[in-house]
Amino acid sequence: MGRWLKPEVYPLFASVGVAVGICVMQLARNICTNPEVRITKENRAAGVLENFEEGKQYAEHSLRKYVRGRRPEIMPNVNGFFSDPK
Template sequence: MAGAASWSKIWIRPEVYPVVGATGVAVSFCVFSLYRNITGNPEVRVTKEKRAAGVLENFDEGRDYSQHKLRKFVHGMRPEIFARINAFFSDPPKE
């Protein structure tokens, strides 16, 4: 039990929580990305039957995969993080 006590003294402290949180966010993003690519990507074929099909001409499915909801939402926006602050400091005041 000495090993368990030393483990808890090292890792269960408030200073370690941000590291565990950041690692959890990174791992969950990686799992989401892998799951999305394996289940939805038309180029990835997991089963033997789909691999035997060879090269498929499925342009509509590829376009649907690449133009997901987030990309459609961001499509018309300017590539700025703080658009209002940038406009405040860069545009002259209108009188």
């Protein structure tokens, strides 16, 4: 067991843990809030629903609304420091 618990392996464990956490979060979001996923038998018996408003609300989640008006940069202050003329 001491072979795997070296300090060099901790970043690998952390990155895999973050990736698994993101996958679990997306799976839970799809199961709980996706309008096309139906878990209960009564909802599955309803067939194909034309619920465009619910689909639009699912697609336009809060993160997408937050990022919509922003520039696609990771670190805007560093990018501005090196690229903007003085």
